[in-house]
Amino acid sequence: MDHLSTTHSCMEHLKSQNAKKSGIKKSGGKERPESSFVAFRAFLSSCDLFYIKHTCNFISRRVQKHSHLVHCHLDRTIGNNAWSDLFPRARSHYLIFEASDHRHIISTLDSKKKKSVRLFRYNRTLCDNLEITQLVKEIWNTSSACSVADKITRCRQAISTFSNEFYVNIRKLVQLKDSLDAALSASLPDDDSSLG
Numbered sequence: 001m002d003h004l005s006t007t008h009s010c011m012e013h014l015k016s017q018n019a020k021k022s023g024i025k026k027s028g029g030k031e032r033p034e035s036s037f038v039a040f041r042a043f044l045s046s047c048d049l050f051y052i053k054h055t056c057n058f059i060s061r062r063v064q065k066h067s068h069l070v071h072c073h074l075d076r077t078i079g080n081n082a083w084s085d086l087f088p089r090a091r092s093h094y095l096i097f098e099a100s101d102h103r104h105i106i107s108t109l110d111s112k113k114k115k116s117v118r119l120f121r122y123n124r125t126l127c128d129n130l131e132i133t134q135l136v137k138e139i140w141n142t143s144s145a146c147s148v149a150d151k152i153t154r155c156r157q158a159i160s161t162f163s164n165e166f167y168v169n170i171r172k173l174v175q176l177k178d179s180l181d182a183a184l185s186a187s188l189p190d191d192d193s194s195l196g
Helices: 002-007 034-046 081-086 124-128 130-142 148-166 169-185
Strands: 011-014 049-051 061-065 068-072 076-080 091-097 103-108
Touching: 034 049, 076 081, 076 103, 091 169, 124 130, 130 148
Parallel strands: none
Antiparallel strands: 011 076, 049 076, 061 068, 091 103
16 A cells, blocks of 8 residues: 555555554544554554545444444545645545444545536326326427427426426435434434434
C-alpha cells in the first residue's frame, strides 16, 4: 500500500478497526489505547495520505457488543496530494443505514451539484386505473390542435400530478426509512419505540 499511494494517484476505502486515526470518533464499547493508533498515523504521514472531506452523518458502523451498543467512524475515504490536485472537489457522502450495520459511502470526484433531468417513468400498474384512462382521453381529445409531442407532454404532466396527489406510499416509505436511520443512529437503543 505504501508503494501504491506514492506512485499512483489513488483513493482507498479503509474498512478495518486498525484504519482509525484515533478512538475519539467512537461511542460505546471498550476504549482502545492511544498507542494502538501510532502505526496507522505514521503510515498516513509517510504516504502523504489524508481523509477526504465528507457530508452527512459519518458514524458509519453500528454494532451490538455484548450488552452495549457501539457506534464508530469506521469507513473512510483517503487520498494523497497528487490525487487531491486532480480532484480538488472530491467528497465522501455517507448514506443512511439500510439492510446492514454499515452506512454505505459514495465518493464523488466533482462535488458540484448538477441539475438532474427528471425522467418520466410510466407506472404500468396505472394501465388498469380508470381515472388515469379517463384523464388521458380528456387531455388527448381537448388538445386536438396540438402536435402529438405536445399531447404526450400534457398527458405526462397530468399523470405526474395525479400520482403526486394520490400515491403517497413512496413518501411514507421514505419517512419510515428516515425514522429507521434515526433510530439506528441513536446512542442508546430503544427497543420499545415504534417507527412510523
